[in-house]
Amino acid sequence: METNQTHLKLKTPLRCIVKLGGAAITSKNDFEKINEGNLVTVSSQLRDAMMSSGSSSEPVLEMDWSKRPGISDTLNRVDDFKEQQVLDYNSFVVIHGAGSFGHFQASKSGVHKGGLNQPLVKAGFVATRISVTSLNLEIVRALAREGIPSVAMNPFSCGWSTRERNIASADVSTVVEALDSGFVPVLHGDAVLDESLGCTILSGDVIISHLAAQLKPEFVVFLTDVFGVYDRPPAEPNAVLLREIAVREDGSWSVVKPTLEDMDKQVEISVASHDTTGGMATKISEAAMIAKLGIDVYIVKAATEHSLTALSGKLRDKIPKDWLGTVIRYVS
């Protein structure tokens, strides 16, 4: 039941798809714990990036009117809106990873391998969804507190499904309608039904590739917990940050900055060395597929001045010398 292309015409072009990496917004080694500090900063930077010039001086009016510990003046939050101007937003789609949510439940039960006839897998599917949707709710709330009109769109509820782990059905028209109505859809990696396996995990990165191809944003930003893509595991002493990667028509890519002369020794990217350290080669390959569509991809450390620069879209014109991050871009 794929949607035909006529549904996918957005009223206004999509500015940005942003991935909130699981490692950036959760405490990776602390079960189901959000990195509150980072999440607040990321939400605030997103607000700044979404506001058109001129609107950013408006006060932040919270759109989360639910109970929360220590705060009781929900009513005031409502009344503030009666005076508010209609604001102009750059349209964004937010996708987040799972971090320390969902992974435990999914890996313990083997949800990604399928087999819903096994009680353990079925229970793990339920448990995984509970965990990732609870993270999703907290992210939607954090964005809404910054005045961002965020709405949860859970891929399983959206009816998205896979076949042998590849997307089989992912109707983007609902996302388009939410964008056209002025909302910021918030999606996430989720447990979904798989036509051949019964079920599996649909990752946030696969969702981004799918949405980027269909919605053609001006640029894509991956917010992560390191400064970008390195030539080896970033914790290693001689790791070099790759500043710019060029992607060619055939999908192949190469590092253009730093140049070999800039460095003490040659950059060595090998699939083998990277796949053991968080799948950086996979990450570059996926980013390269997006870049091949003519969409700039920025991989940058969350909650830094560099992430704010990336989200603002300024990098498309010129990459400042002191900007830290990785740009992956198509060269014809």
Added chain:
Amino acid sequence: METNQTHLKLKTPLRCIVKLGGAAITSKNDFEKINEGNLVTVSSQLRDAMMSSGSSSEPVLEMDWSKRPGISDTLNRVDDFKEQQVLDYNSFVVIHGAGSFGHFQASKSGVHKGGLNQPLVKAGFVATRISVTSLNLEIVRALAREGIPSVAMNPFSCGWSTRERNIASADVSTVVEALDSGFVPVLHGDAVLDESLGCTILSGDVIISHLAAQLKPEFVVFLTDVFGVYDRPPAEPNAVLLREIAVREDGSWSVVKPTLEDMDKQVEISVASHDTTGGMATKISEAAMIAKLGIDVYIVKAATEHSLTALSGKLRDKIPKDWLGTVIRYVS
């Protein structure tokens, strides 16, 4: 984009659609407060009703493996499943109201009246969804703790929308696929996009009517906070519980039990008197539309022996003399 009928063939017939009334599972006058006692009992009764005979002696294995206050042994919950038999469930769909969740946000901002170009309405849409999805998450978790394979299906995420507040697009195929995979979909009243108004509130009761017509369950149960439908506001001293209402081919209905002789005075149901007291006439009319399809409707007080009887399906054969509740049923 309505689904054609071929998608709606369930592998096994749907046993029951059950509505958890907002008044039954939340503290209606206490902002965003769940009635925990009722929710636990309701979840446990649902489990009993879903288990086929023979399976009900199996231990309850929790499917909520997320953090919760005071409980740390998540790992044990996982290991329990390795021994578990494949259980046979009667298939259920759960729909819940909002109670003290969402109403405040929706009514303060006028989401039901539409007008997304107004900042207050747009913010209210976001705030309403945050509130109802947080209730939904808690209900899914309560069911999962009773070993029910519950999965959230949020109508907005499902892409359901309205036109002048009537359902315009509500593709049930996703619900069918979840049921066919052995899950219990949990839906709820939600803020949705409306083709003419911009947005509105899609109520749980409208969702039930839509699903009942498409999925043809054996019976429908409304769990509420009173014993059933009365001839006047139940708090009034002479209020009479209507035990049985007969629905005719043309959709008209009449009280068949108690008979006029049973009562001191005539039963007086008038739309005017009831609509001021919680819309009982509306409730009967909607239930009558379901009953007209040949589907029994039971309206019963949640978390009582009577609700357990209703959920078990026993009422279709015989209504015990000591059963308290309202049966709404088609008579040819």
